[in-house]
Amino acid sequence: MTKNNLTTSWGAPVGDNQNSMTAGSRGPTLIQDVHLLEKLAHFNRERIPERVVHAKGAGAHGYFEVTNDVTKYTKAAFLSEVGKRTPMFARFSTVAGEAGSADTVRDPRGFALKFYTEEGNYDLVGNNTPIFFIRDAIKFPDFIHTQKRHPQTHLKNPNAVWDFWSLSPESLHQVTYLMGDRGIPATLRHMHGFGSHTFKWTNAEGDGVWIKYHFKTEQGIKNLTQEVADKIAGENPDYHTEDLFNAIENGDFPAWKMYVQIMPLEDANTYRFDPFDVTKTWSQKDYPLIEVGRMVLDRNPENYFAEVEQATFSPGTLVPGVDVSPDKMLQGRLFAYHDAHRYRVGANHQALPINRARNEVKNYQRDGAMRFDDNGGSSVYYEPNSYGGPTESPENKQAAYPVSGVADSVAYDHNDHYTQPGDLYRLQSEEERERLVQTFVNAMKPVEKDEIKLRQIGHLYKADPEFGTRVAEGLGLQVPEEVK
Known part of the structure; x- marks a missing residue:
């Protein structure tokens, strides 16, 4: 039977994987123990940075x-x-x-x-x-910052969450969906x-x-x-x-x-x-x-x-x-x-x-960290070229669509942020509405500023007066008169 030898990352057999190399039985440990150094160095790098979002x-x-x-x-x-x-x-x-x-x-x-x-x-x-x-x-980096931890307390921060949402009425549709069943x-x-x-x-x-x-x-x-x-x-x-x-x-x-x-x-x-x-x-x-x-x-x-x-x-x-x-x-x-x-x-x-794609990848990208294939070998590495390298196929261009206007930082033309969340609320049964309202109330209770709560209540009221009123009552607040 072939012996199943443990090896280093470079393929050399390991003689002892239980004891580090020391000067005598008490040490100190010798820097020449390259197997120890390699194990510890690799262990320190076993976690790549987690995704900024969608980490779990x-x-x-x-x-x-x-x-x-x-x-x-x-x-x-x-x-x-x-x-x-x-x-x-x-x-x-x-x-x-x-x-x-x-x-x-x-x-x-x-x-x-x-x-x-x-x-x-x-x-x-x-x-x-x-x-x-x-x-x-x-707005994406700011939104995700509100979902992450407070820089001082390192705790989740409902103040930031609801402050951002209440100042971004376009979020109401998704927030209503999220707070529902x-x-x-x-x-x-x-x-x-x-x-x-x-x-x-x-x-x-x-x-x-x-x-x-x-x-x-x-x-x-x-x-x-x-x-x-x-x-x-x-x-x-x-x-x-x-x-x-x-x-x-x-x-x-x-x-x-x-x-x-x-x-x-x-x-x-x-x-x-x-x-x-x-x-x-x-x-x-x-x-x-x-x-x-x-x-x-x-x-x-x-x-x-x-x-x-x-x-x-x-x-x-x-x-x-x-x-x-x-x-x-x-x-x-x-x-x-x-x-x-x-x-x-x-x-x-x-x-x-x-x-990796299942079909052959052919391009002129070369080098970079951890390049573990043949890196294009000795093939031509620029384009256009006279050596038969891969070329574009015009029939596979992205389809065109017309654009017009002045280059400027502009919002969408349509700003009705209330019709669809209101429809979503009205679509639900009374039992579902009760759970939705209670979830909103429980999520907003920790918010410190009534100003933020009232601003969010105003959005809910514009989506459906019953919706906003019920959440306001659950929080012990009144729907702002200017919203009515």
């Missing part, structure tokens, strides 16, 4: 199968025929907490998907909510997923449509009450992570049906809400769901760090047939996500096994 997450492998012909809308190869399967990887996560935080906090869940298509990887990086708190990327999913398997942003699909003839992605869980929607979620957080903070792993391990493979809403390009100029504003939804009465395919997760990672922690996703990881929209939040994410991965994982993160 779980992931799994699976496949996506097309169930409906959508080729009249998009030329994306992985959607080209019914029955076609594409391997994929999914990562679900909370947003605000650290890597060791509890799974069952009230927080949106990241819903990040990587499709390993024959035209390169396609990432769809959304949430379990169809909207978001803000609609311009310039779906704010805490029972498991990662029992929640929907959304692309959230508006994207553009382009077909082989160059015709385009605006689209929104919806992933409907086949397991059904299940949620946790605040009381149960708090109890689980104390008893098993990794509850969602454990549930997903065990379900797949036991052969109970979670699945989602993928649908899209499709909007003709010209409708974007006349729709009653700005279709590129991520704080708004499109009515399914106006743009019904069209089935596209089915996502199934059927294999757990073999190594969490290599596959889940080092997985990198970006809405800018696109394939031909899928284009972006003028959504200001999306436009900022196109830069920020790739940049975050270059910082957190490294310049060559796309070459790691979990992120």
Whole structure:
């Protein structure tokens, strides 16, 4: 039998892995013990910087199968025929907490998907909510700062949270969703997923449509009450992570049906809400769901760090047939996500096994930290060149769309931040409204300034007078007269 020798990172056999090299039995320890130094140095570097957001997450492998012909809308190869399967990887996560935080906090869940298509990887990086708190990327660092810890106390800071939200009325739709029953999913398997942003699909003839992605869980929607979620957080903070792993391990493979809403390009100029504003939804009465395919997760990672922690996703990881929209939040994410991965994982993160495209990658990017492939070998390393290097394919350019106007820092034209949150409130049963109101009250009670509470109450009242009044009463306050 071949002996299974322990080696150093450079492959040399290790003679003693139990005792460090010392000067005599009492030491001191000798710096010449390179095996000791290598073990300690590597151990100090085993944690890459955690994600600034979405730090706590779980992931799994699976496949996506097309169930409906959508080729009249998009030329994306992985959607080209019914029955076609594409391997994929999914990562679900909370947003605000650290890597060791509890799974069952009230927080949106990241819903990040990587499709390993024959035209390169396609990432769809959304949430379990169809909207978001803000609609311009310039506000994102400030928003996330409010979700993090106070620089002095190092505690979560409800004053910052509600101060920001009350001064950003566009957040009301997402906040109402978050404070409702779906704010805490029972498991990662029992929640929907959304692309959230508006994207553009382009077909082989160059015709385009605006689209929104919806992933409907086949397991059904299940949620946790605040009381149960708090109890689980104390008893098993990794509850969602454990549930997903065990379900797949036991052969109970979670699945989602993928649908899209499709909007003709010209409708974007006349729709009653700005279709590129991520704080708004499109009515399914106006743009019904069209089935596209089915996502199934059927294999757990073999190594969490290599596959889940080092997985990198970006809405800018696109394939031909899928284009972006003028959504200001999306436009900022196109830069920020790739940049975050270059910082957190490294310049060559796309070459790691979990992120590597299944088709051959051919480009002129060279060098950088941790370049672990052949680095392009001796091939030509610039373009244009006369040596037969890879060249662009004009038919795969992103689809064009017209732009106009004066270069300026401007807001969206539409500022109705109250109709959709009000509709969401009125859509709920009386029992759901009671829980929603109580969740708002409990979340806002720790806020020190009544000024902040009253400002938020004003937004709720504008969405629905009953909504604002009930929250005000729960906080022992009156709806401001100027709001009425």
